[in-house]
Amino acid sequence: MHQGAQDYLIRHQLNSHALARAVRYSLERHRAQAQVVYQAQYDQLTGLANRSVFFDRLNFALARCNRTQTAIALLFLDLDHFKKINDTCGHEHGDMMLKTIGHRLRQSIREIDTGARMGGDEFAILLEHIASVDDVKTVAQRILEHIARPIAVNGRQLAVTGSLGITIYPWDCANAQELLKHSDSAMYRAKAQGGNRYQFYIAGLQTGSIDVELQRALANDELCLYYQPQLDLQTNTIIGMEALLRWQHPLQGLVGPMHFIPRAEENGLIIPIGERVLAMAARQAKLWRQTDGTVPPVAVNLSVHQIQEPSFPATLKRVLEAVNLPAQALQLELTERHLFQETNAVLDTLRTVKAMGCSLYIDDFGTGYSSLRYLRAFPIDGIKLDQSLLHRVPDHVNDATMLRAVIALGKTLGLHVIAEGVARQDQVDFLHEHGCDAIQGFWLSSPVPAGETPRWFSGDRDCALCG
Ligand code: C2E
């Protein structure tokens, strides 16, 4: 070959190698740079924006709002009881769920909106150019519904719900940090009401996160018990008093248990709160015994978290001994809805408690899943029929038939049957006619402070019954 041609080929080949190398190098560098940019902006797991991008976009959106006189909404989402899923199913499955939820979140909002993962199971959503609060409600509802759909993880169907707190700028606050803080506290209010819901921030209502507030409530003795009597339909006597927890909040007044117990169950405060309730109920039962002679038992509601603690029987014993009260003076209620989490350890605890002398009732009977199984498996003395079974009785024929059957079931199994939420005379007549043992409800009395109840024990029952 001609020397020139050889030189040409060698040079050319070398050059083409060099060129290819250069191109490859450039592509790799580009990819790596893109990767770095991506990692800096997006959450690895869900592909949503990350925290820092979210704040950038939020600040831009706020500036745009001020310029164009429009409004934006910030939604803060936290999954309910997600820790439990992580603990029981493992982090890998937890991650798979988070990934699906991220995907569903993106599908629930418009292109111009931003969904971000703020860390753990917390997400933030920025809705721009909102036209009305109703629009925001629609999106919030859609997000909650999408999240709650079951997720297939390794052949199992898992489900999780979310709680959303919503703040609107410029109506509710002045800057990005405040916006997030208010959404966060509104989210806790949604959780405190049982989760799977949204709450708008309401100025002035929130004085700190509910966790801190509950800690303070315990420290400052803001928790107290109201009592609601139970009437035996055969003998027309008071046969029990249910202790119902109230929070005397310094700003909001009397707060009912459904507003804070679900949150206390989530953050663990239910354990000290539950112990406080037991102690207050035991002290009151003792006082009544001392002032009124023999007094019917006081019923105390227990959270399943309390009986999951192996130390529960010891706690109960300590509480009883502190005021020298026999265990028979306390009747313990467990909500049926919670019993599906029952384990052998829980069953053992219930047996121990029963052996100590406390009676056991299943509360809200008729609202849960496999009621019949509990009736056999648990060492119980009675059931409390949920008020929902009673609403349309006696007018609604099917409901009446059902209620009759449930009473008969309880009686056949030798259980004491108490109907809850009895509010009308026709319900009392129906329950009496069909063999229900006892009733509790507004018809007889709403829950009242302990100081307003002793008259029921001193033979002055007519007064209570007509009042
Ligand atoms: P529950 O144990 O089923 O208590 C009955 C609830 O029905 C009470 O609500 C009571 O005020 C209400 N009620 C009574 N009579 C009537 C009526 O005629 N009509 C209607 N519509 N309602 C009536 P409350 O006090 O708000 O308690 C709600 C739930 O909170 C309780 O349901 C119980 O599950 C839970 N709870 C209450 N105190 C405690 C506690 O100390 N610890 C735990 N873990 N849970 C508690």
Ligand code: MG
């Ligand atoms: Mg109860």
Ligand code: MG
């Ligand atoms: Mg109940």
